[in-house]
Amino acid sequence: MNSFFFPLLLLGGFVQAPAPGPGRQAPAAKAVAAAAPVITWSAERRLTLADFQARAPLGNPLSASTSSNIKADAACKDYVFSSTVAATFDPNTSWVRNPQKASEALLRHEQLHFDITEMYTRIMRQRLQLFAARANCEKLQPGFNNTTKLVYADWDREQNRYDMETNHGLNAVRQAAWEKQTAAKLEMLKPFAQ
Incomplete structure (x- = not known):
């Protein structure tokens, strides 16, 4: 009943092993289940138990964990700023103990x-x-980072407050109150839905 957050702007490259040369075979690959694609938030698509595909870590006392993220990108083309932002859920790192x-x-x-x-x-x-x-396209990154950093910090505090006030969902009255207030806030912010 916990959420893990992964701040934006992770830049990385993919490393690929060299192809086997003539007369050599690639080493046998271990059987690995294909990673499930991330799920983008939608009002029509609710999470199901099947979405929680990771194994619960040993020693963790929680019953479940949701790995969600805010993915944001920004760019300037011809000195015009544009951005994309999406809420995602990662089935590969989200789990339900039982x-x-x-x-x-x-x-x-x-x-x-x-x-x-x-x-x-x-x-x-x-x-x-x-x-x-x-937006100043010549100095985009610092301004973008400062803007997003504040939202990430507020989001993290809200997630922690939610777990604390609802006792990780065990307090049914507080859980219902959070569901109602979150639905109202989503409605209020509907102009900023995708």
Whole structure:
């Protein structure tokens, strides 16, 4: 019943092993399950138990963990700023300890972590729209990073407050209150939905 957050702007490259030379065979690959694609938030598509594909870590006392992220990109083309922002859920790092015993309440709690991520994705879009009006394409990165960093910090605090106030979803009254207030905030931020 916890969310893990991965801040944006991770740049990386892919390393590929050299192809085997003539007369050599590639080493046998271990059988690895294909990674599930990330799920982009949608009002029509709710999380299911099947979406939580990672194994629960030993020693972790939680019943489940949602790995959600706000992915943001920005660019300037011909000195015109543009950005994209999406709330995503990673099935490969999200888990439910015991799917056979998982309750609907547990799944609703985890869904709300993802909904909170969407709420802050909309806030990010709103802030980037304001940023675009004054964006300096020659100094884009520092301004973009400062704008997004504040949203990431607020998002992280909100996720932690949600778990604390609902006791990781075990307090049904507080859970219901969070569901209601998050739905209202998503509605209020609807102009910034995709």
